[in-house]
Amino acid sequence: MRSGTLKHSISVQEKTTTSDGMGGYTETYADIYNCRASIWSLSANERLDNLKLEVAVDHRIRIRHPREIVEITEKHRIKWHDPMTGTDKYFYIISVINPDKGNKMLELIAREEV
Numbered sequence: 408m409r410s411g412t413l414k415h416s417i418s419v420q421e422k423t424t425t426s427d428g429m430g431g432y433t434e435t436y437a438d439i440y441n442c443r444a445s446i447w448s449l450s451a452n453e454r455l456d457n458l459k460l461e462v463a464v465d466h467r468i469r470i471r472h473p474r475e476i477v478e479i480t481e482k483h484r485i486k487w488h489d490p491m492t493g494t495d496k497y498f499y500i501i502s503v504i505n506p507d508k509g510n511k512m513l514e515l516i517a518r519e520e521v
Contacts, residue, residue, distance in 0.1 A: 412445050412469075413442075413443035413444055413445055413469075413470070413471070414443070414444075414445060415443065415444050415445070415446050415487055416441065416442075416443060416444075416487075416488070417441070417442060417443075417444045417446075417468070417470070417485050417486065417487045418438040418440070418441050418485070418486040418487075419438070419439055419440040419441075419442070419477065419479055419483050419484075419485060420436040420437060420438055420439065420483060420484050420485070420486050421436065421437055421439045421482070421483055422434055422435075422436055422482070422484075423435055423436070423437050436484060436486070438486070439477055439483070440473055440476060440477045440479070442470050442471060442473070443470070443471070444468050444469060444470045444485075444487075445468070445469040446466055446467075446468050446487065447466060447467045447468075448464055448465075448466055449464075449465040449466060449467055449516070450464070450465045451463070451464045451465070452464075461520070462520075462521040463518050463519070463520055463521070464518070464519045464521060465501070465516065465517070465518050465519075466498055466516070466517050466518075466519060467514055467515070467516060468485060468498065468514070468515040468516075468517055469512055469513070469514050469515075470512065470513050470515070471511070471512055471513075472505070472510045472511055472512055472513050473513075474510060479500070479503055479513060479515070480500070480503060481500050481501065481502065481503065482500075483500055484497055484498060484499050484500060484517075485497070485498040485500065485515065485517055486498075496519055497519065497520075498515075498517035498518065498519050499517060499518050499519075499520070500515050500516070500517045501516045501517060501518055502515070502516045503515055504516070
């Protein structure tokens with residue numbers, strides 16, 4: 408894989424649960440792996456739910472295989488800072504594909520809730 412195609416810096420995040428000290432819990436996300444990636448939009452869907460328009464955009468995210476550093480699964484999410492809008496975008500992983508089974512790259516199919 409040519410490094411020039413990996414134009415975006417992303418963070419793989421894992422959900423953590425911490426006690427709030429009053430019997431409840433707070434869910435947050437923590438970065439577990441930072442890398443470079445290519446990101447492509449695949450499709451978009453919109454639906455009206457209780458008079459609220461919900462838009463979901465599916466993406467393909469390609470990264471170098473992290474090997475023994477971390478195992479990326481559907482339990483993780485991707486955080487990407489979009490330089491065009493200046494905002495952080497979050498992608499929830501739907502599937503993890505090791506296309507050549509050679510552990511050189513991973514393709515993540517992920518959904519962005521807009």
